[in-house]
Amino acid sequence: MELDQEFYADPHPTYRAIKAQGNRPTPIVLRTGMAYLPPGLRGWLVTAYQDVEFVLRDPRFRKSIDEAMPLFAAGTGREGGGDRSSLLYDNMANNDPPKHTRLRKPLNATFTARAVATKRRDMRRVATETLDALAGRDTFDLVQDFAFPFSIAVICDTLGVPREDRGTFHSWVQTITGAADHETLRRDTGLMAQYLRDLIGRKRAGTADDVLTQLATSLAEDEAVAQAYALLAAGYETTANLIVTGFLTLERNPEQKRRLWSDPSLVPGAVEEMLRHQSPFNLSLYRYVTEDVEVGGVEIPAGAIVFLSFAAANRDEHRFADPDAFDITTPRREHLAFGGGIHNCIGKHLARLEAEVAFDALVRRCPGLSVVTPADRFVWKASPTFRGLKNLAVGPGPRD
Numbered sequence: 551m552e553l554d555q556e557f558y559a560d561p562h563p564t565y566r567a568i569k570a571q572g573n574r575p576t577p578i579v580l581r582t583g584m585a586y587l588p589p590g591l592r593g594w595l596v597t598a599y600q601d602v603e604f605v606l607r608d609p610r611f612r613k614s615i616d617e618a619m620p621l622f623a624a625g626t627g628r629e630g631g632g633d634r635s636s637l638l639y640d641n642m643a644n645n646d647p648p649k650h651t652r653l654r655k656p657l658n659a660t661f662t663a664r665a666v667a668t669k670r671r672d673m674r675r676v677a678t679e680t681l682d683a684l685a686g687r688d689t690f691d692l693v694q695d696f697a698f699p700f701s702i703a704v705i706c707d708t709l710g711v712p713r714e715d716r717g718t719f720h721s722w723v724q725t726i727t728g729a730a731d732h733e734t735l736r737r738d739t740g741l742m743a744q745y746l747r748d749l750i751g752r753k754r755a756g757t758a759d760d761v762l763t764q765l766a767t768s769l770a771e772d773e774a775v776a777q778a779y780a781l782l783a784a785g786y787e788t789t790a791n792l793i794v795t796g797f798l799t800l801e802r803n804p805e806q807k808r809r810l811w812s813d814p815s816l817v818p819g820a821v822e823e824m825l826r827h828q829s830p831f832n833l834s835l836y837r838y839v840t841e842d843v844e845v846g847g848v849e850i851p852a853g854a855i856v857f858l859s860f861a862a863a864n865r866d867e868h869r870f871a872d873p874d875a876f877d878i879t880t881p882r883r884e885h886l887a888f889g890g891g892i893h894n895c896i897g898k899h900l901a902r903l904e905a906e907v908a909f910d911a912l913v914r915r916c917p918g919l920s921v922v923t924p925a926d927r928f929v930w931k932a933s934p935t936f937r938g939l940k941n942l943a944v945g946p947g948p949r950d
């Protein structure tokens with residue numbers, strides 16, 4: 551089965567076809583690459599909720615990037631395979647214990663629900679300022695004028711990245727997480743690494759109370775740069791995509807939207823159901839398997855590359871009754887939108903709070919907000935993992 555732009559725009563027809571065949575692990579070819587994933591990569595796609603959970607918790611499925619690279623080469627049948635040239639990729643997301651534990655553990659305390667809750671007031675201010683800038687507009691772009699500026703400002707403030715640098719790193723992150731050609735990818739990973747190296751160097755000399763200073767003073771320089779990249783790249787686009795696809799889902803379920811707009815206390819439940827229903831992290835990052843392992847009745851051979859579909863698992867009818875339905879009053883919290891096992895999303899509490907603050911602000915400030923862009927003009931990001939729209943015109947903007 552080939553995964554291409556049609557799949558990235560709407561993966562559910564493919565998932566329904568896999569389900570109709572028994573919802574077992576399926577051999578796939580990734581037509582579009584991302585970062586170190588070469589286009590043409592062959593692997594396995596795991597879609598059933600219980601199989602996804604099984605792989606997340608089984609240590610025979612590993613992530614070490616140095617061991618995965620030769621497998622990428624074998625998986626494409628080409629010389630070279632994935633691009634490991636950038637040190638950015640050698641972060642917690644692409645390592646196994648004990649290195650994964652060493653990189654992740656010092657950051658856990660920064661991202662607990664309690665620690666993150668202290669940021670609510672600052673986040674509200676950012677949301678208010680972002681909407682203030684749109685006051686009186688007939689239409690605005692929910693992606694570029696609200697979701698991205700808001701989530702970028704929050705992650706910058708959390709990490710200690712100067713907000714005025716967003717214009718540069720945002721375009722590099724877009725290249726790295728999208729379908730860029732090899733040369734552009736090399737150029738932008740190089741620019742990103744140099745930018746973060748300079749920033750980390752300045753942090754080391756300072757005394758700021760932020761995450762980058764913590765990384766700069768506790769890790770070797772290359773490790774600090776790679777960890778900073780992981781947090782920055784994973785730390786805003788997914789949240790922005792949740793806000794946008796969440797709003798789109800409300801628009802397609804007008805009764806749910808009406809209820810939310812008339813009762814903002816429903817926002818936390820709505821965010822949880824958006825996470826399940828939309829799953830902004832469609833496919834997981836890669837894993838590879840160290841020996842033959844049976845998953846859902848299918849033997850996945852040693853050395854295979856494996857992707858988990860959080861989006862498919864979150865619509866598995868063996869786990870969720872009527873899984874395609876969207877109901878903000880009965881959110882299904884057992885979803886896997888943030889993954890699971892030791893690599894579960896470190897930013898999940900931050901992301902939830904951000905989405906809550908964003909929707910609370912939209913509900914209170916934009917009473918008549920509706921989608922303006924017709925569905926046949928939607929352009930989806932070409933990425934197996936980050937599912938999001940490039941633009942979404944909505945209106946009217948805030949009145950005051």
Ligand code: HEM
Nearest residue numbers: 642643784785788789831834835888889893895896897901
């Ligand atoms: C709605 C927003 C978000 C979603 C849906 C999401 C989803 C995920 C998922 C599914 C994974 C696991 C991937 C895998 O196992 O292959 C993950 C990992 C990760 N996420 Fe998030 N994420 C979100 C926001 C954030 C934010 C705000 C941050 C930054 C603070 C962040 C940082 C990370 C990092 C660093 C990892 C790797 C963790 C590890 O390997 O130990 N994410 N995320």
